[in-house]
Amino acid sequence: MDDDDNSHYHDHGAAVVTSSSLRDFIRSPKLYHDRYVAKTLPHRQSEAMLFGGATHAAVLQREVFAGRYYADPYNIRSPRSHRLAMENDGKIRLTQKSYDLCLALAHAAWEYPQAKASCSSGAIETPVQATMRNGLVVKCKPDLINDGGIYDLKTLGKPMCFFRDHAFALGYHIQAGFYTGVLIGARDPIRRDFTFWVVTKQPPFEVQFFTIPHEECLSIWQSICLPALNDLSNCLRTNAWLESTSSTIAIPAAQKKYHRKV
Numbered sequence: 001m002d003d004d005d006n007s008h009y010h011d012h013g014a015a016v017v018t019s020s021s022l023r024d025f026i027r028s029p030k031l032y033h034d035r036y037v038a039k040t041l042p043h044r045q046s047e048a049m050l051f052g053g054a055t056h057a058a059v060l061q062r063e064v065f066a067g068r069y070y071a072d073p074y075n076i077r078s079p080r081s082h083r084l085a086m087e088n089d090g091k092i093r094l095t096q097k098s099y100d101l102c103l104a105l106a107h108a109a110w111e112y113p114q115a116k117a118s119c120s121s122g123a124i125e126t127p128v129q130a131t132m133r134n135g136l137v138v139k140c141k142p143d144l145i146n147d148g149g150i151y152d153l154k155t156l157g158k159p160m161c162f163f164r165d166h167a168f169a170l171g172y173h174i175q176a177g178f179y180t181g182v183l184i185g186a187r188d189p190i191r192r193d194f195t196f197w198v199v200t201k202q203p204p205f206e207v208q209f210f211t212i213p214h215e216e217c218l219s220i221w222q223s224i225c226l227p228a229l230n231d232l233s234n235c236l237r238t239n240a241w242l243e244s245t246s247s248t249i250a251i252p253a254a255q256k257k258y259h260r261k262v
Helices: 003-010 019-027 029-037 047-060 062-068 079-087 096-111 113-118 160-169 172-185 214-238
Strands: 069-072 092-095 128-131 137-140 144-146 149-156 194-200 207-212
Touching (some): 047 062, 047 096, 069 096, 092 096, 096 113, 096 207, 128 172, 160 172, 160 194, 172 194, 172 214
Antiparallel strands (some): 128 137, 144 149
């Protein structure tokens, strides 16, 4: 995903909802208000987001990666770094370490037999949206979608055995349900499973697929996403926003009613 496109994608109107903004609402309605209604809390491009965008490009769009990013082995304050930036005008700087790591993760991702079999074709980062009866517009941009399913690439900074708990703590299950609901709203005729394509960021760069079957994704959409979306619609209509001090989506102080471990 283009980093500018990524910022634009998340910087949307209050009545346009993505999986990440819905997770913000579930974590804290006040957070949603400040970020998407009042816009006093804008999205900022972090180093992690920059690296994530570069990794996605390296894995899914190698030619885009080569044309968009360049490697800088020098200190950013040095004259050599400045000259290199001038030579790569319009490209995004990555440290040499980050650039090499992106390529290593891409190589590992495609060495995984299931990836070769399942991810070699399909639509990459194609936006999908639908309008709900309550007036909200829900949209998503799957990393890869084909007849076999929806694939979302994740990098993990810890051993693979931690992914399930990590995914639940960050609300990735909500993303799976949300994408399923958006595709249903867009009248997608295929019952697609949702698969996390996970690569660890340390050698030996483990790779694994974690799949949530379509029926479970549908259950998450119905039991978590839809109630939250209806409450969000009410908040927008009444301009009444609940407070929450929770810092983790897994145990939201004010929104526990949305959660059950599926």
